[in-house]
Amino acid sequence: MRLHGYFRSSAAWRVRxxxxxxxxxVEHAFHHLRKGEQRAPDYLCLNxxxxxxxxxxxxxxxxxxSLAICEWLDETIPAPPLLPGDALARARIRAVALAxxxxxxxxxxxxxxxxxxxxPLPEEAVTGWARRVIREGLEACEALVAxxxxxFLFGAAPTLADLCLVPQVGNARRFGAPIDDLxxxxxxxxACEAHPAFVAASPERQGDAE
Amino acid sequence: MRLHGYFRSSAAWRVRxxxxxxxxxVEHAFHHLRKGEQRAPDYLCLNxxxxxxxxxxxxxxxxxxSLAICEWLDETIPAPPLLPGDALARARIRAVALAxxxxxxxxxxxxxxxxxxxxPLPEEAVTGWARRVIREGLEACEALVAxxxxxFLFGAAPTLADLCLVPQVGNARRFGAPIDDLxxxxxxxxACEAHPAFVAASPERQGDAE
Numbered sequence: 001m002r003l004h005g006y007f008r009s010s011a012a013w014r015v016r017x018x019x020x021x022x023x024x025x026v027e028h029a030f031h032h033l034r035k036g037e038q039r040a041p042d043y044l045c046l047n048x049x050x051x052x053x054x055x056x057x058x059x060x061x062x063x064x065x066s067l068a069i070c071e072w073l074d075e076t077i078p079a080p081p082l083l084p085g086d087a088l089a090r091a092r093i094r095a096v097a098l099a100x101x102x103x104x105x106x107x108x109x110x111x112x113x114x115x116x117x118x119x120p121l122p123e124e125a126v127t128g129w130a131r132r133v134i135r136e137g138l139e140a141c142e143a144l145v146a147x148x149x150x151x152f153l154f155g156a157a158p159t160l161a162d163l164c165l166v167p168q169v170g171n172a173r174r175f176g177a178p179i180d181d182l183x184x185x186x187x188x189x190x191a192c193e194a195h196p197a198f199v200a201a202s203p204e205r206q207g208d209a210e
Numbered sequence: 211m212r213l214h215g216y217f218r219s220s221a222a223w224r225v226r227x228x229x230x231x232x233x234x235x236v237e238h239a240f241h242h243l244r245k246g247e248q249r250a251p252d253y254l255c256l257n258x259x260x261x262x263x264x265x266x267x268x269x270x271x272x273x274x275x276s277l278a279i280c281e282w283l284d285e286t287i288p289a290p291p292l293l294p295g296d297a298l299a300r301a302r303i304r305a306v307a308l309a310x311x312x313x314x315x316x317x318x319x320x321x322x323x324x325x326x327x328x329x330p331l332p333e334e335a336v337t338g339w340a341r342r343v344i345r346e347g348l349e350a351c352e353a354l355v356a357x358x359x360x361x362f363l364f365g366a367a368p369t370l371a372d373l374c375l376v377p378q379v380g381n382a383r384r385f386g387a388p389i390d391d392l393x394x395x396x397x398x399x400x401a402c403e404a405h406p407a408f409v410a411a412s413p414e415r416q417g418d419a420e
Contacts, residue, residue: 048353049309061298064354065312068304075297087285088271094278098311099259102275106316115339119331129325143258144274 002027002056004046007206009033010105010167011066012053016206017163018070020197022077026055030208033110067101070160082160093154096144096161100168104137108171127175135177138168142182150184151191158192166192170203212237212266214256217416219243220315220377221276222263226416227373228280230407232287236265240418243320277311280370292370303364306354306371310378314347318381337385344378345387351375352392360394361401368402376402380413 003019003026005012019026031037031052039050047054047064055063063069074082083090106112108130116126145153145161153161169189172179179185192198203209213229213236215222229236241247241262249260257264257274265273273279284292293300316322318340326336355363355371363371379399382389389395402408413419 049313049347049350051313057298063298063301063305065305065308067308067312068301071304072297072301075300087282088267088273090285091273091278091282094281095273095275098275098277101308102277102312102316103259103261106312107322112317119329119335121329125329137259140259 001058002029004029004031004043004054004056005052005206006031006033006038007203007209009052010109010171011051011101013167013170013201013203014066014101014163015053015055015069015073016201017158017166017198018073018082020200021080021082021158021163022073024073024077028207030206032208067097067160067164070163074160080157082158082163084154084159089154092144093159093161096141096153097164099137099141099144100161100164103140104134104168105171107133108175130171130175131177134168134172134175138172138177138179138182138185141165142185145184145188148184150187153184153188158195158198162188162192163198165189166198211268212239214239214241214253214264214266215262215416216241216243216248217413217419219262220319220381221261221311223377223380223411223413224276224311224373225263225265225279225283226411227368227376227408228283228292230410231290231292231368231373232283234283234287238417240416242418277307277370277374280373284370290367292368292373294364294369299364302354303369303371306351306363307374309347309351309354310371310374313350314344314378315381317343318385340381340385341387344382344385348378348382348387348389348392348395352395355394355398358394360397363394363398368405368408372398372402373408375399376408 003015031043038052044050046062049064053066055069063072070082083093113126113130116129149155152158153165165188169179213225241253248262254260256272263276265279273282280292293303323336323340326339359365362368363375375398379389
């Protein structure tokens with residue numbers, strides 16, 4: 001399989017974690033987001049959204065959208081599971097994953113921030129926008145997992161929710177949105193950062209890291 | 211069960227379609243988005259994100275995030291399916307659903323447009339932002355389903371992708387982003403608009419419609 005990604009893309013990072021959790025080795029194709037390589041004609045043939053990541057399977061199928069790719073990996077390589085068997089538990093985990101993937105990340109990603117800069121909005125206001133969206137979203141995530149067992153967001157093993165959390169907290173750090181006062185998220189991030197799959201998937205370990 | 215929604219919320223609309231497809235009758239609790247009722251303390255106890263929809267189950271569980279709710283409905287009430295059995299087909303359908311739910315809707319929703327108006331950005335620029343995001347996103351969706359069979363996005367019956375498409379096209383119309391030249395989307399919307407579950411779930415049929 002071949003993963004099209006970029007070391008700092010949150011969505012590609014999620015899929016890298018899932019691949020490492022499942023023990024799947026893939027080839028990597030790098031597309032430099034800041035240089036706009038994801039809009040190159042060749043890549044648009046693979047992924048008409050012009051977004052990262054895409055996963056080319058061994059059968060030549062191209063999968064897009066990080067959460068769809070993670071669910072596909074979970075369905076085709078069941079162990080270790082990214083989602084448990086119980087439908088209610090699955091719904092709660094997916095809700096946190098989607099709270100990050102729909103309501104935080106898209107509103108603070110490179111594309112939106114570039115559009116704000118083009119208005120033009122001063123850099124301080126752009127950074128403030130990102131910081132506000134991230135902080136408010138992560139506070140809600142803390143509330144969504146309140147009362148549950150750690151150290152990961154949903155217990156003793158990482159799930160789909162944790163693999164969305166870690167890249168989002170990476171963005172939180174870049175934009176100065178601390179999570180020190182959000183104890184469940186802080187504990188989950190610490191557990192993830194000690195887990196070999198998360199370590200191997202981290203941006204600074206990738207072939208295109210700067 | 212009890213659905214917390216608002217007639218014009220795209221995310222609540224998706225869940226209403228899923229409920230009607232599954233033949234599940236629910237009680238409705240309305241929260242007026244433009245009056246900010248989704249931020250009322252009582253509702254924040256149910257849904258810490260302060261977003262619509264939420265679904266209270268008969269067991270008293272509260273589910274959030276429209277796509278997580280739809281997947282839960284599909285897992286607990288399998289017929290008719292929102293996703294087929296084949297993993298690759300599921301991944302393609304989820305990718306279109308997520309292309310709308312992550313990459314179009316959050317970047318043009320009420321909250322983001324309100325933030326743009328508060329910059330302050332003139333109304334024409336705010337509307338232009340929404341129109342651009344929607345048009346670009348729907349063009350990519352058209353490409354994602356190119357070559358497939360209709361009339362729905364993925365064949366003869368509606369799937370999770372169609373129930374994301376219809377509310378998004380509702381927004382496209384409101385913001386003046388026509389889809390007449392996107393034949394697969396246009397055909398799918400026509401098929402949906404003739405389907406009783408989609409008709410029953412439409413905003414103008416809801417108890418809080420204005």
